[in-house]
Amino acid sequence: MSITVDLNALSVNYTENQGNLTLFDSAIFFSDEDSLVDTLTITLDGALPTEFLSVLFLPTGYLSSYDSNTGLLTISSDTGDISDANWQSVLRSVQYNNSSNNPPGTRELTVIASDTI
Numbered sequence: 001m002s003i004t005v006d007l008n009a010l011s012v013n014y015t016e017n018q019g020n021l022t023l024f025d026s027a028i029f030f031s032d033e034d035s036l037v038d039t040l041t042i043t044l045d046g047a048l049p050t051e052f053l054s055v056l057f058l059p060t061g062y063l064s065s066y067d068s069n070t071g072l073l074t075i076s077s078d079t080g081d082i083s084d085a086n087w088q089s090v091l092r093s094v095q096y097n098n099s100s101n102n103p104p105g106t107r108e109l110t111v112i113a114s115d116t117i
Contacts, residue, residue: 007091007111014103020054020095023109029088036082036115040075042094043110047071050100051107056093059086087113 007024014021031037044053053073055064061079066072075090096107 014096014098016101016103020056020097022056022092023094023096024091027088027091029091029113030084031113031115037084037087037113038077038082039114040087040090041110041112041114042073042075043112044071044073044096045108045110048098048100048104050098050103052097052099054095054097055090056095057089059089062086062090 007027012021012023029037042053044051047068047070049068051071052068053066053071055073055075058064058075059077059079062075062077064073064075067074073094077086091111098104
């Protein structure tokens, strides 16, 4: 089983009152034929109450939820269409926002793709 998530992570900068910032707009996602990713989690380490992760694009049958206490964005699929192309589109639409007038400096994110089926 092999799952590869390449976020092509470059530093992105967030400015006060900027609104939504797309984080992984050139992410690449692929898995071998033995892997069917059905859950993707993204954790904003040390999340503050003013910070928020969201997903702009969700294919039909995909769900997302954000826990502001833990900084955990969970994206899952309850459909049989668990394609790499859909996951890649989802990753490319993950956004960060902060309502603080003094946003924090460097933030760290952890991304985990899981095959739980």
